[in-house]
Amino acid sequence: MKALLYGLLLLVCGSGLAIASMETYRFENAQQQARYRVIIETVRCTVCQGQTIADSNAGLAQDLRQLVYEMIIDGHSDREIYRFMVERYGEMVLYRPPLKPSTIPLWIGPFVILGVALVALVMIIRRRERLLTPKLSSDELQRASQLLEQDKK
Amino acid sequence: MSEQEDRQTTSGEQQGVSWVRWLPLGIFLLLAVFLGIGLTLNPNEVPSPLIGKPAPAFELPRLDNEQQIFSSSELHGKVWLLNVWASWCVSCREEHPVIAQLASTRLAEVIGLNYKDDSADARRWLARFGDPYLASAVDREGRVGIDWGVYAVPETFIIDKQGIVRYKHTGPVTVALLNEKLIPLLKQLQEEG
Incomplete structure (x- = not known):
């Protein structure tokens, strides 16, 4: 049953991936892939500011997708990945700004x-x-x- | 007496109505002011979180000799400037004479970061337009660019003697910016310990 669910998830995520972005990355499990999806859909492409790095085909967006993939495979947490982005591009890189004054x-x-x-x-x-x-x-x-x-x- | 009261309430009501009539105009003016302010801002001017932080270190091949590695640690204790450029970048050509002018002041070590470029093209570009750089580092994959938060070439960073990023400019450096901002800042940084 669990395997079936994971399979379904993979199918859903996989199909989304094929439509939205050019590269296909191999993940170790469906959870990693789901995390990848969420992260690239909530990080702003700083070159084309109305888009996320998932939507954009700008060179920088491709590089950042690759980087998110590598960081996930290397075992970094979501929080670490977001911090990596914010340290470099500032908070405007987050599609959901953190709640602060x-x-x-x-x-x-x-x-x-x-x-x-x-x-x-x-x-x-x-x-x-x-x-x-x-x-x-x-x-x-x-x-x-x-x-x-x-x-x- | 009661008639008078009656008249007063109706005129009061009418006053209320006429106030409401001006409301849309008020909202419109408020919106116009906000949008007007928005128009004067440059959406590409993203404040760099790097200002006041240590400059990201890098070790990359030198453009003039790719067997040799250029390390940012060589610049420790010096005021330096990192100019991100590429041969495919049109505004880099526009700002190039200004960068050359800046280098000729000798107020800073001017380092190029050749960003996501073909090295042969980049060398040809320097041969054609002049090479004001102490060294250009080859960042073909753009990884060092990501560490520096580069998103629009050209970009220019100024780093002080302690290795702290003090200034960033996105887009071509103009003569006005050079004279009004960069040169005074570089002079100030040279005087700092």
Whole structure:
């Protein structure tokens, strides 16, 4: 069963690999390959900044993929590989910036904007409701309820 | 009295509405300011994490004689400059006279890192445009380039006598940059212990 699962994983990862990048690397196990996939999809290609090194065919992206592969085979941990990248290219190389004071606006900004938008929406709806609800005098209210009563009968 | 109150509330409400009417314009202006700031920034100017850190050491074949190894340790105790170049790089040709001018000031040892290039092409390039380098190191695989965080050739690093990277410039060095920034910095570094 386990073997079957690993086989499936390999198949899935392998097919992704064949589509996304040119090189095919031989890994010792499926776990290594999965780690490789995750890392190259979260490291920014500094030459072509909108892309990860998995997406890019720039020379540097190829070199970095090769390097990630070699580091995995040499037994480096994910953390070590990311640190290697950050030491050389800075934190902007990470697609997921770490949470720290200077990146807090980046992380919570979208939620703050969403919150403001929701509050604004509620306020607008309330105001509209208030404006659209007709103000009836007590006479008119009485007539309205009379009409409703008649309807029921 | 009650009529007056009534009028006041309606005018208050109208005021609220007119304030909201200006909101989109406000948001637009805010966005325009931010985008305007964004336009003045150069997205290729990635701050180097190497500044203030020891320069990555390397040992590579010399371009003029590939049997010989050039080691960055030879530069210990000197102010030096690493200029990453390649014969395939168009802006390197553009900055080359400026690098030559810089080398002629003798304020720093000027070292070339011949990045991912064909050595024969690189030698021809130097023969044609002049060789201002004390030595050019051959980084054919670009591994040393990765250690230095090179991502766009040309790049120029300045290293002090302690072997600490003090400055990095991405893209061609211009005469203005040379006179306004590099030469004053090199003079300062020469005076440091």
